[in-house]
Amino acid sequence: MSGRESRQNVAGWLFVAPVVIVLGLFVLAPILMAFWVSLTDWNGQGSPFKGDVPFVGVDNYTRLFTEEGLARQDFMTSVRNNIYFVAIVVPAQTVLALGLALIVNARLLRGRTFFRAAFFFPSVTSSVAVSVVFLFVFANSGTVNGLLNLFGIDGPQWFADSRGVLHLLLGSVGLVDPEAPPDLLTGGGPFGLSWWEWLSGPSVAMMTIIALIVWTxxxxxxxxxxxxLQDIPVTLEEAAMLDGAGRRQVFRHVTLPLLKPALFLVLTLGIISTWHVFDQVYVMSQGNPAKTTLTPAFLSYQTAFRSFEYGSGTAISFVLFAIIMVLTLIQRWVMRERNGRRLRHG
Incomplete structure (x- = not known):
């Protein structure tokens, strides 16, 4: 390496040194400290780095998966709730967002600036403020139940109804009795929950939070x-229509493939945000009723800052981080694999 290249490397490191120091002090160091706490039985008193803090190793992690007890039951309940939450919110918000983008991107639409601002406004509103508004909207005598009463429907007590929507749907068509589930499903299921509990679907209370998240x-x-959409050349769509393609064919074979990078970004951000949902649960339900709105993020907070089991609470947060990373990598691999297949077939 020449002296000039060496001086350039030193200059480069000097320029990035402030950022590296800031990230190390405020990001990397807290992560390492939190990981150490997850290996201890620290109760929040004093410093977690003193010698008198009990070191338990991976016990806080194994308790979540292998040891029977309330810790595993609560964690698996929160995971079940979040799985249904992600399965509904991510597709719903993606389809709705794409539909709204197509509407406001239409050249014949008047007042496009107004509609863009109107559709985007809920996203910049305080999540706490919106959650409080939804508490009034879905109250027993709120707007939603008032509208349902106009059609002769007696609305539920939204935030006090712990029934799973899948149980309700199956019961409405007479396949099962929610009050007396089949013995085959009430037996032992994975991780301490019965199959009936795993297959409950999101509760009625969770559906209100789902509606809030999708809207905001x-x-x-x-x-x-x-x-x-605005980066897609108009000439491509016009050429496809001149060749005889209809609007649906143009959208499917021209527009949608060109939106794939944006679709990947939206799905990735959606999965990440839905797996660590916290604000809305904290304001609207506190994990109730019957823990059907409990999520891993809220359970981590509850375990650490209310039960003063900081080691267990931190372990939950690291497991949640691992779940998000694995799902993101799987999604990236799936989309890359599809791209590769299309290129090879092309």
């Missing part, structure tokens, strides 16, 4: 889709 996040993802 679709505007942000609409902006991402809108930016991608």
């Amino acid at each position: 996040t679709s505007g942000t993802f609409m902006i991402m889709f809108l930016a991608a």
